[in-house]
Amino acid sequence: MSNDAVVALQGITKRYAGHIAVRELTLNVPRGAVYGLLGPNGAGKTTTLRMIMSIILPDEGRIVLFGESGSGQDLSQRIGYLPEERGLYRKMKVLDLLVFLAEIKGVDRRVARRSGRYWLERLGLADWTEKKIDDLSKGMQQKVQFIATVLHRPELVILDEPFAGLDPVNTQVIKDIVVELSKSGTTILFSTHIMQQAEKLCDAVCIIARGQKVLDGGLAEVKRTHGGRHVVIALEPGGSVDRVLRDRTLVLQANDYGNYAEVELVDGVDPQRLLHGLIEAGARLTRFEVAEPSLEKIFIDKVGAEAATARAVEETNA
Amino acid sequence: MRKIWAVIRREFLERVRSKWFIIGTVLGPVLMFGIIAIPILVGERGGNRTVAVLDATTTGFGERLTGMLNGVGTVIAQRVITDAPSLEDAAASLARRVELEAIDGFIIVTDAVVDDGRAEYRGRNVTSLTDMQTLQVILRNAVFSERLRREGVDPSLVARARIPVNLTTKKIRDGKVTEESGEASFFLAYAMWFLLYIAILLYGIQVMGSVVEEKTTRVIEVLTSSLRPFQLLAGKILGVGAVGLLQLGIWVGFGKLMLDQRVRVASLLGQGEEAAALANLSLPEVSFMTIAVFLAYFLLGYFLYAAMFAAVAAMVNSEAEARQAQTPVVMLLVIPTVLMIGILNNPDGSMAVALSLIPFTSPIGMPVRWAATPIPLTELAGSLAILVATVVAITWIAGRIYRVGILMYGKKPGIRELIRWVRG
Numbered sequence: 020m021s022n023d024a025v026v027a028l029q030g031i032t033k034r035y036a037g038h039i040a041v042r043e044l045t046l047n048v049p050r051g052a053v054y055g056l057l058g059p060n061g062a063g064k065t066t067t068l069r070m071i072m073s074i075i076l077p078d079e080g081r082i083v084l085f086g087e088s089g090s091g092q093d094l095s096q097r098i099g100y101l102p103e104e105r106g107l108y109r110k111m112k113v114l115d116l117l118v119f120l121a122e123i124k125g126v127d128r129r130v131a132r133r134s135g136r137y138w139l140e141r142l143g144l145a146d147w148t149e150k151k152i153d154d155l156s157k158g159m160q161q162k163v164q165f166i167a168t169v170l171h172r173p174e175l176v177i178l179d180e181p182f183a184g185l186d187p188v189n190t191q192v193i194k195d196i197v198v199e200l201s202k203s204g205t206t207i208l209f210s211t212h213i214m215q216q217a218e219k220l221c222d223a224v225c226i227i228a229r230g231q232k233v234l235d236g237g238l239a240e241v242k243r244t245h246g247g248r249h250v251v252i253a254l255e256p257g258g259s260v261d262r263v264l265r266d267r268t269l270v271l272q273a274n275d276y277g278n279y280a281e282v283e284l285v286d287g288v289d290p291q292r293l294l295h296g297l298i299e300a301g302a303r304l305t306r307f308e309v310a311e312p313s314l315e316k317i318f319i320d321k322v323g324a325e326a327a328t329a330r331a332v333e334e335t336n337a
Numbered sequence: 338m339r340k341i342w343a344v345i346r347r348e349f350l351e352r353v354r355s356k357w358f359i360i361g362t363v364l365g366p367v368l369m370f371g372i373i374a375i376p377i378l379v380g381e382r383g384g385n386r387t388v389a390v391l392d393a394t395t396t397g398f399g400e401r402l403t404g405m406l407n408g409v410g411t412v413i414a415q416r417v418i419t420d421a422p423s424l425e426d427a428a429a430s431l432a433r434r435v436e437l438e439a440i441d442g443f444i445i446v447t448d449a450v451v452d453d454g455r456a457e458y459r460g461r462n463v464t465s466l467t468d469m470q471t472l473q474v475i476l477r478n479a480v481f482s483e484r485l486r487r488e489g490v491d492p493s494l495v496a497r498a499r500i501p502v503n504l505t506t507k508k509i510r511d512g513k514v515t516e517e518s519g520e521a522s523f524f525l526a527y528a529m530w531f532l533l534y535i536a537i538l539l540y541g542i543q544v545m546g547s548v549v550e551e552k553t554t555r556v557i558e559v560l561t562s563s564l565r566p567f568q569l570l571a572g573k574i575l576g577v578g579a580v581g582l583l584q585l586g587i588w589v590g591f592g593k594l595m596l597d598q599r600v601r602v603a604s605l606l607g608q609g610e611e612a613a614a615l616a617n618l619s620l621p622e623v624s625f626m627t628i629a630v631f632l633a634y635f636l637l638g639y640f641l642y643a644a645m646f647a648a649v650a651a652m653v654n655s656e657a658e659a660r661q662a663q664t665p666v667v668m669l670l671v672i673p674t675v676l677m678i679g680i681l682n683n684p685d686g687s688m689a690v691a692l693s694l695i696p697f698t699s700p701i702g703m704p705v706r707w708a709a710t711p712i713p714l715t716e717l718a719g720s721l722a723i724l725v726a727t728v729v730a731i732t733w734i735a736g737r738i739y740r741v742g743i744l745m746y747g748k749k750p751g752i753r754e755l756i757r758w759v760r761g
Contacts, residue, residue, distance in 0.1 A: 095563045123340050
């Protein structure tokens with residue numbers, strides 16, 4: 020039972036008057052994974068997460084959570100959800116609010132009080148337990164909201180842009196907890212448009228644009244299939260590799276600095292062939308690195324142009 | 338159910354703990370106390386009116402009128418004798434005394450008063466209805482006696498003929514004569530109207546505020562991820578309603594205490610005589626059935642209006658927008674208030690009956706009628722049935738609007754879009 024899907028979307032579509040927010044989206048979030056839902060602004064990430072929580076209902080398709088029938092609200096005790104639009108009752112005291120939000124998840128009040136205190140302590144808010152939300156700084160409020168998301172020990176944590184608006188210190192704090200939750204077996208599904216974060220955290224990703232899936236899969240697999248064409252080489256001075264780098268069956272383009280070069284291979288060429296060629300040419304290599312493309316690069320390659328044209332089309336339609 | 342309970346609990350506790358609840362709960366009785374105490378305190382000043390009788394009569398009528406005025410007890414009358422030619426000069430000098438507050442006013446009587454019944458009062462307190470009524474009644478009696486006297490009727494016969502009639506009104510309810518007087522019924526109806534109107538409006542608007550708050554702070558999204566919209570709406574309305582019952586309970590309890598202890602309260606205010614009068618005040622009989630009718634209509638009316646207020650709140654984006662959008666709902670509630678006097682004047686008239694049956698006005702209309710007149714049980718049951726059916730229907734529609742509206746931001750929906758929400 021380690022590879023079954025905690026969240027399975029099967030061809031879900033959501034239409035709004037005038038546009039389609041999500042179009043026939045299918046994806047599976049494996050148990051225990053840290054899963055990144057990536058896409059530019061307006062791609063349909065928040066709509067998708069809201070449908071998973073059954074805050075809004077899809078027009079078509081099926082959503083299965085934990086392999087069971089039952090809506091997000093029925094299973095809400097097992098799910099923690101951090102919405103994109105953060106919001107708390109401003110007049111409530113911090114601990115009272117946490118207890119209330121846990122209670123509507125079905126947690127016993129005493130248990131909620133105890134774990135509320137634990138988390139407040141842990142995130143350095145112990146002195147603020149009896150303060151009103153209004154008295155807290157923005158960053159503290161974000162932390163309180165994060166506590167509310169994980170307080171009831173959910174099996175699945177859904178975070179919509181969890182790092183938006185956080186300073187570097189708090190980003191670190193939240194990231195550490197996400198990693199820790201993941202290690203303890205919690206499945207994490209989060210959305211972001213910041214690729215560097217996704218790259219560091221995710222086991223698997225799904226990139227969507229204009230409500231449609233562009234690609235998905237394990238992070239390593241995605242990188243392998245959508246990259247591996249960039250090679251960085253460094254040589255001892257003296258050798259000449261010009262002939263190899265000008266071989267257009269092998270190299271699409273090269274940025275040659277003399278002793279250092281960034282090489283982009285022709286599609287489908289095994290980097291090992293370049294290595295052979297270089298050695299045969301008598302080069303003494305100090306570095307030969309098949310550079311993994313960054314997720315950001317893949318993202319821009321796959322989404323950038325498309326998203327830009329998409330927006331232009333939408334504008335002419337409107 | 339446990340989730341709804343958590344919502345009820347939060348709404349109730351957060352409200353009861355708030356400053357506004359404490360202020361409102363204290364302020365209500367202070368107002369009630371004021372309503373009882375101020376007329377008493379003001380009544381002190383009204384105790385003795387000093388009135389001059391500017392007498393230009395030649396028949397001794399002015400003298401007799403002065404005597405009768407002094408006989409009332411609350412008026413000190415002085416006779417100022419003049420004659421027809423110097424009447425206006427005398428009036429002018431009395432007007433100056435009014436200005437100096439030496440007297441409250443003066444009545445001008447001439448021989449013509451007995452013939453054509455015309456007299457004139459000039460004074461500062463002309464708007465005081467009770468003062469004017471006292472003067473008018475005495476003047477009418479005096480003129481009446483004078484005319485009879487002129488026709489040669491025996492003065493003792495006149496005196497006997499003038500023994501006043503005292504019509505005591507007692508209400509018949511369920512075939513039994515109660516001790517409840519007409520005044521008492523009016524008082525009860527009035528109290529019913531006041532409490533119902535204030536309570537339904539106050540707590541309905543609190544539900545609206547609560548929905549708007551959840552929308553503007555965006556906490557709604559966390560809530561809807563754990564709760565169905567219906568659970569949230571039901572918990573909210575019940576929680577605020579519980580606060581309403583508590584506050585009403587405190588107010589009604591305090592009001593009853595004040596009425597029971599009115600004699601003591603009056604004497605604390607140094608109004609011995611008034612206290613005695615208050616002791617004889619006939620109070621409405623508040624039966625178990627009356628309380629049941631009141632509570633039933635309060636709760637149903639509150640549910641009806643709270644659901645509508647919640648729907649309105651779900652459609653808007655801010656407190657300010659909500660205040661505008663609520664107007665149609667508030668107007669519905671104001672209708673029975675505007676027509677209150679009509680209901681009380683003719684509680685069995687077709688308007689009153691209609692108002693007590695139409696579901697949007699019946700929460701106030703029916704209890705007011707109930708207090709004023711006996712109502713057949715079938716009519717009461719009919720009114721309740723219509724109201725319950727409407728509450729169910731409106732709550733359903735409001736719930737649909739609420740469910741969509743709470744997650745919508747931006748432009749306020751038009752009628753067509755609302756219909757789509759309800760159908761959706």
